[in-house]
Every structure is written in structure tokens, then in C-alpha cells.
Ligand SMILES: Nc1ncnc2c1ncn2[C@@H]1O[C@H](COP(=O)(O)OP(=O)(O)OP(=O)(O)O)[C@@H](O)[C@H]1O
């Protein structure tokens with residue numbers, strides 16, 4: 002399988018970054034690879050594997066109200082101009098707090114506060130939020146996983162929600178298997194993920210699972226925020242090789258990365274260095290970056306970059322002699338062993354490759370800008386970059402791309418690189434473009450410049466010590482290729498145009514989402530004592546107390562027993578309202594996961610709420626049927642058992658949606674825990690039992706009318722006394738005394754149901770529009 006930029010250059014040497022990855026991918030067989038590669042778009046449209054999109058940023062500025070200076074704004078990003086190419090991987094680097102995550106969030110459409118200005122386009126068009134949800138992947142810095150699922154289930158759950166429903170389950174499973182293998186998760190595939198209290202998989206495995214979640218839908222664009230932090234250097238490199246492998250079919254990738262090893266850094270095509278939200282370098286990684294630092298940042302800021310550059314050059318210069326000596330030794334040994342071709346066949350890494358892998362350019366670059374930042378020179382570096390030839394070349398390139406976009410030829414990446422692309426990549430041009438049509442569809446000047454690059458490369462490789470020649474060529478003009486190599490652009494295909502304009506948040510329909518949530522999440526909850534306990538225990542306890550306390554008194558209509566009956570009914574109506582507290586954590590504690598999954602386009606808010614309600618209501622039907630049966634017949638209440646059960650069930654359901662509403666409005670558990678019981682207590686006063694409805698002052702009457710407890714208890718009272726409405730106080734019957742004479746219990750049940758509808762609607766709105774996670 003050929004790769005877009007399989008031989009990515011690092012500094013002056015070619016590093017075959019994908020060799021291992023390619024073999025891993027191929028070793029999985031075509032079916033597996035195809036299963037993973039089948040993206041929602043390609044599967045559904047049959048549009049082939051062409052998938053990447055060029056992302057253009059021009060003068061992108063992002064401000065938020067300052068935390069430190071009231072009334073002022075803080076510039077978290079300032080005039081960021083860059084382009085992320087399809088089939089390339091760009092590193093976002095810089096000191097902590099420099100704005101890397103901010104930029105990724107902005108690109109992925111996940112900012113909820115602040116103001117953005119400037120140009121941002123995907124494939125020449127401004128993407129809809131829905132497009133970003135559906136067709137881009139975002140691996141966030143912190144893991145948000147479902148602790149009850151195994152690693153395999155977590156990936157399959159995401160696959161079922163993010164891959165098209167038309168794809169059979171077996172293919173989704175195959176794709177998951179491929180991914181598990183690629184991310185080295187097979188050994189822990191069936192281990193429960195766990196949570197902070199019950200240990201499951203390791204932190205590194207969780208990190209890789211998180212990456213797998215983004216990869217399972219094979220997105221057109223992939224953003225990763227510190228995908229390697231917490232991983233050992235070997236695993237980090239392996240993981241990044243997997244990610245890098247995605248560029249082969251054109252995926253556009255941007256990743257923030259802290260202190261990558263030299264080998265990991267070599268996997269990137271380009272690097273963007275940010276300091277205090279400003280670009281101080283955007284261009285090829287490796288030697289060109291070091292050269293830029295040495296020549297443009299000034300001696301103080303360049304720091305060790307110049308020294309490292311000298312070392313690189315020394316290593317490159319010494320490489321031919323070392324290699325010649327090594328080859329002579331290897332040839333002699335092979336001849337001695339009778340293997341004449343041995344020396345030729347055996348491909349060894351070059352001395353300069355090995356030397357280059359020993360130098361950590363990334364560390365030196367980040368160190369240089371961090372120290373410069375500490376010295377207060379951030380703006381100086383940004384200005385140096387802004388005035389550099391590189392920045393001007395980049396700006397020209399962006400203008401060209403924007404013009405193409407305006408002419409309706411916005412950058413859609415191709416599936417495979419052209420020869421020119423591969424050569425360009427080998428030269429470190431990092432300008433590998435659409436595969437097809439380089440000669441047919443590209444602008445003439447683009448074709449010419451690509452040809453120039455090819456010519457240059459051919460000349461370079463033709464010379465003896467071609468590698469060294471390449472080094473020299475790049476060293477003499479590291480950015481020449483960047484400026485000259487314009488690209489071919491495919492017209493944005495109809496399929497991509499449709500995707501970019503999509504208004505639908507999810508790949509799968511809502512009923513599929515509902516079914517998947519129930520299948521993976523609710524089924525686990527139903528087997529989890531920690532989930533079942535709070536939902537059953539309180540109702541079991543209180544129903545048993547009511548049963549034993551009021552045993553057999555329900556049909557005793559003696560005047561002195563009436564208060565017992567009505568209070569037992571009141572407690573019955575009250576219980577679900579107080580028990581509602583058990584349903585709050587389901588929303589509050591899951592918020593980060595919900596926000597992430599929603600932003601990933603896994604489901605709509607409606608689907609999420611519907612799944613939660615179905616999950617709760619099914620259990621509620623079962624437990625209310627049992628509890629209401631032994632209480633009704635044990636206490637020997639009168640009236641219809643169906644009404645007694647129905648009121649209890651609807652009352653409990655109202656409690657659940659009320660809890661969801663309060664949870665959705667509350668920023669955290671503390672607020673929810675204070676708000677819900679506080680609200681429920683207010684309902685007690687106006688239900689008509691502690692104070693009869695007639696006695697409630699006129700200015701509070703309205704509250705009595707919107708008190709669900711009044712209707713729950715009222716229906717139970719009418720059910721109990723309508724055929725035995727005995728004298729209770731003075732000459733008033735019990736129903737007359739409580740203002741319930743002539744009341745229709747079915748109408749009261751109807752009113753109670755209305756509260757369910759209102760609270761559920763408000764909960765849906767609150768979950769949709771109230772954002773507690775500000776970023
Ligand atoms: N309201 C605000 N007022 C002032 N500064 C803010 C505000 N909100 C965020 N910031 C600053 O914005 C900067 C950007 O943060 P961001 O998370 O993007 O950094 P980062 O480069 O990803 O850092 P790290 O490498 O540590 O993850 C930080 O320095 C942060 O302190």
C-alpha cells in the first residue's frame with residue numbers, strides 16, 4: 002500500500018516513517034483494512050477513498066473576556082495564518098499556555114465562548130457545526146470513556162453510532178478488530194475500562210482507546226490534543242505511526258504534541274510553533290525549522306537551534322564516509338560467507354538517519370521559544386516570523402488557495418499522492434497535494450512548479466550520495482519548494498460539498514442512536530448494583546414502612562383513622578419527589594462524556610434524553626408495579642389499584658424529569674443537591690395537605706395550581722374516598738374539607754402527566770442550550 006508521504010523527511014535525512022505502519026496495516030489483510038477505511042461518507046456514497054480537506058486559516062484571531070483585567074479582552078490567538086494540507090500531519094507546538102488547544106478547539110468548532118475573526122475554511126467553504134461533528138475527529142486531551150464497557154465494546158459502541166447504519170455489524174466488528182490491533186489494544190480488548198474508583202485498563206490504554214474512538218469513523222479531518230502524553234516513548238511513537246498512517250488516504254491531521262521523541266517528530270510533515278497565541282514558525286519540520294530559528298529569531302532566541310543545526314550538518318557530511326566504511330565491512334563479511342548479493346540486498350539505515358534520530362529538534366525548538374517567551378520576546382519572535390520570507394510565501398500560498406476556493410476549486414485531498422507529491426515529500430516540501438489531476442486539473446503554474454520539484458529531486462537523486470545532495474538542497478533553500486510548489490486541486494466533489502453543507506448532526510438516525518445507547522449503556526446499568534441500588538432501595542424501604550405502619554387500616558373509615566389514611570396517601574405521593582435525587586447524578590456526573598459525545602456527533606440531545614428516560618421508565622414500571630401491589634393490598638386501600646399504581650408511576654416519572662431538569666440547570670452536584678430538595682419542600686406546602694387549598698392566601702394560590710403533588714395526592718384521595726366520602730371535620734366530608742369534592746381522579750392524572758411533558762421539554766431545552774462547560 003503506497004502512502005501519501007511515506008518517506009517523510011526529517012532534517013536532512015529521509016526517514017521511512019511509515020514502513021512499520023504500512024506493514025502492520027497490510028498484515029491485517031485487505032478485508033480488515035477496508036473495514037477500517039470505509040468512512041461514513043465513502044461507504045454511503047461510494048465516492049471512493051478520496052477524503053481529505055484543506056483547512057485554511059487567515060488572520061485568525063480569537064479573544065475572550067479577560068480573567069485578569071476586568072472589562073478587557075484577552076487575545077488567545079492573534080493573526081494565525083496557516084494551511085493544513087490533506088494527506089499531511091501538522092504538529093502544533095509551543096510552550097504551555099501558548100494557545101495550541103485553543104486553536105484546535107476553534108478549528109473543530111468546539112469553542113463556546115469568545116469572539117473569532119479572520120478566515121477559516123475547510124475545502125474552500127466555511128464548515129457547518131454539523132459537518133464538524135460528523136466528519137471530523139477530535140481526540141481531546143482528557144479521556145472520556147464509559148467505565149462499564151470493555152475497550153472493544155467502547156469502540157463498537159462508537160462505531161455503531163458513527164458509522165453508517167447500512168454497514169453490517171460484522172464489518173463494524175472487523176473495523177474495531179483492526180483498530181484494536183493497530184493501537185496495540187488487543188491484549189486488553191475485553192478488559193473493563195473502569196473508573197477512578199474501580200481500576201480497569203491502564204492510563205496509556207485509556208489514552209489509546211480515546212484515540213481509537215476518533216479513528217473508528219475514519220474522519221476526513223483529525224485533530225488530536227496531546228495524543229501521546231502519558232504514553233511511554235515507544236508506545237507514543239507506535240500510536241503516532243498509526244495516526245500517521247491515516248494520511249495515506251488523504252486525511253488532514255493536526256496534533257498538539259509536547260516533547261515528542263525525534264522519531265515521533267519525524268512523522269510530522271509540518272510544524273506550527275505558537276507563543277502567546279502568535280505564530281513564530283509555520284513550515285516544514287526538521288532542518289528547515291532549525292534553519293529558520295537560527296537565521297530569523299536572532300542569536301539569543303535561536304539558542305541551541307544553531308548548534309543543533311551545525312551538528313546535523315556535521316552528521317550529514319560525515320555520513321558518506323561512515324556508510325562507505327560500513328558497506329565495505331558488510332560486503333567483505335558477505336563475500337566471506339559466500340553470499341555475493343548479501344551486501345547489496347541488506348538495506349541498512351544510513352548513518353545520517355541514525356544521527357538525525359539522535360537529535361531532538363522538537364525539544365530544541367520548543368525550548369528556544371519557551372526561553373524567549375520567558376525573556377519577554379514572544380512578540381519579537383512573532384514579528385520576525387511575520388516579516389520573514391517564509392511567512393510571505395505562506396501568505397501567498399494561502400491567497401492562492403483562497404482564490405481557488407472562491408473559484409469553486411477548494412482543496413479536497415486525493416486518495417493517493419502523485420509521484421510529484423512523493424518527491425515533494427521526500428524533499429521535505431510537505432506540499433503533497435491531491436493525487437489525481439496534477440497534470441490535468443491543476444493550474445498551469447501549479448503543474449509547472451510541481452514539475453520543477455520533480456526535476457530538482459531527480460537531479461538530486463541522480464548524483465552520487467543523493468541523500469547528502471538532498472540535504473544540501475534543502476539546506477540552501479529550505480523554503481524554496483514551499484513557495485514554489487503550488488498544488489493541484491480537485492474540484493470539491495458533490496459528496497464533500499453535500500457533507501460540508503450538512504445540517505444533520507449525526508450519521509445515524511435518532512432511533513438507531515436510541516437503540517445503540519440502550520444496547521450498550523442501559524444493559525450494563527441494569528446489571529450494575531451501583532446503578533440499581535439508589536433507584537430501588539429508597540422506594541423499597543419507604544414502601545415497606547408504609548405497609549407495616551398502616552397495615553390493614555385502609556378500609557377503616559372511622560373518624561379517628563381518616564388522618565392515618567390520608568397521610569399514608571400523602572407519603573405515597575411524596576416519596577417519588579424526594580427519591581428524585583437519585584436521578585441527578587445520571588446527568589451531572591456524565592456531563593463531560595455527554596458534551597464530548599454530542600460534539601463528536603454520536604447522537605442528538607433528544608436521543609440522549611430519550612434513552613435515559615426509556616432506561617429509567619422501564620425499571621420504574623417494574624418496581625412501581627411490585628411496590629404498589631403489596632402496599633395497596635397490604636394497607637387494604639379502597640378504589641382502583643390501577644389508579645393507585647398509575648399515580649405512583651407517573652409521579653415517579655415526573656420526579657425523574659424534574660431531577661433531569663434540575664441536573665441540566667445545575668453546574669455541579671453541590672448545586673443540584675441543594676436545589677432539588679429545596680424545590681420539593683416548596684411543593685409540600687402547596688399540595689393541599691399541610692394547608693388546605695382554600696386556606697392558602699390568594700397571592701400563593703397560583704403556586705398550588707402548578708404543584709404536581711397536589712394532583713398526585715388529590716387523585717389518590719379521590720380514588721380512596723369517592724365512594725366512602727365520610728364526615729371528616731364539622732359537617733364537611735373529607736373530600737370537601739380538602740377541596741377535592743367533585744374532583745375527577747382521571748383529570749388529575751391527566752394534569753400530572755402534563756407536568757411530565759413540561760418538565761421533560763424543559764429538561765431537553767436545558768440540556769441543549771445551557772452550557773456549563775465553557776471553553
Ligand atoms: N479568560 C481568559 N483570560 C485570560 N487568559 C486566558 C483566558 N482563558 C484562557 N486564557 C489563557 O489562554 C491560554 C491558552 O490556553 P491553551 O489551553 O490553548 O494552551 P495550550 O497551548 O494548549 O497549553 P498546554 O500545552 O498547557 O495544554 C492560556 O495561557 C490561558 O491561561
Ligand SMILES: [Mg+2]
Pocket residue numbers: 101102103142226257
Ligand atoms: Mg493544551
